[in-house]
Amino acid sequence: MVDLNKLRTFTVVAKEGSITKAAERLYRTQPAISAQLKDIEEDTKLVLFERKNSKIYLTKEGRCLFEYAQERINEIDAVVDCLRNHRQNLEGSIRLGVQFEVTTYLIPDIVHEFKKLHPKVRLEIIGLDHHDLEDGLLNNKVDVGLTVLLKQPSFFEKKAFYTFERSLVASASYLASLPPIKKYADIIDQEIIAGSSRLTDFRVWLKKNGQNQVVKQLDNVSKLVTVKERETIHSLIRKGAGMGFFDSFKLNEPSDEGEIIPVLPESKPITITVDITRRKTRTQNVLMDEFHEFLLERASNFT
Template structure:
């Protein structure tokens, strides 16, 4: 009746961590007024002001500081409770939150879900699509339990297991000069090509940009907000791009106006993998999942971690 809600504590911690209502709202997938209201309510219940609001964000008050410590403790306990019950040592059960990055979700999810349901029939997958940064935050907060993303991730809060190497292919419009041959392409041939990238925030953008730098190709001014738009831009002749192999069937299928060509030798690629909180007991369970997904997957290649 008079206790704060867990959600209020979650919101409070998110705001305290980010120093901003707006950023926290984004992380929590709600609007900023929703946070304003909940924090106001929390402050009313406790009778203290938790944040000092400025026009550059917020600062914790002395009380806020104390409450933050305790709120973290509460949330830790709750995550612990959930972690202790959502598995039996070998299999997951109950509601399992899976976060997937947007450049992977549309292409590998069907296979992943099938494989997952197969080995964990008592679990109920709940899938969220978000960029790597948000995914790690959500994971940290216990809002999701598992992430599917591009490795490596440098943080000792988490453990990871590689699933597969996802090679990059050159994707170009049908009438492109490099489209005539099907043979493996030397990376240097990229030089001078205008490569369209995804917008900021996608890890794939950074990976592709890095390859481009190696090959002295110039990234295009234009940015795409999703892989789907990106491939349509390529088809429209606005430039070329590096397409992950897992997306090839969907984005460069016949009749889409796009031709792909593999790279010769050590092809550029990204490593797809699973990630979970280190605090989760029974890491083998996840290694198992990663292995099974790798085996069951049509885009599966040899893993070279």
């Protein structure tokens, strides 16, 4: 099997009649060009060139391969151009459902990169909590979702898009004002900042660290501030209003509001995975498939 890249190199050398000129045209070194020519001759078990002084001439077999290869390469290039034009000319609307508290910082890059590829496509970013997002996917109010939790996963196909950790932290100034926190139960009497009165992050974190007995005590928490917006939670923690969970990608952001340090640093953080999610049963749609493929291609950059 002859590598297409090497075959392209072969055709350029054949046209130029010179490795030096081919190297200049392809912005490659002469040894690299020579190595590819050698590989092609080894792969095909044919002598394709005759070398006389600094010139290169095609053999009978080389001329035959060149003419065939050039025709095939032109056909491939034409198909690629057609596909690029098709992608550039895609039109329509995509409704992307997201949980803003875990996907906010991902959205600008997704929108910017996709719109560069498909300038005529309209993107609607819909912020929902995980219950409404799942309902939106089930009822076709959302085309694709970036989800964290699914109650009915059997209805969906999903692929990990981004994984991060969430750790219990507080500002250094806030912790300095408290007696030392040495065990998990010590957090119950402190100022707690959370996304809901259910204290879901705290429950998951405590269970992950084998503290089921302390989970039961969360119902006794009295010093509590609940805020849905994670940016506000982060800001309150930085300002020393209490302890709460910080996302790993936010920990190193510059801030004038004070140093953030872990509470019980030996504890295991929560691991959160954001999935690209869509219904298993759906109407075939070229635009939606293109967007889904776009997200899948970028998943490896985040996981």
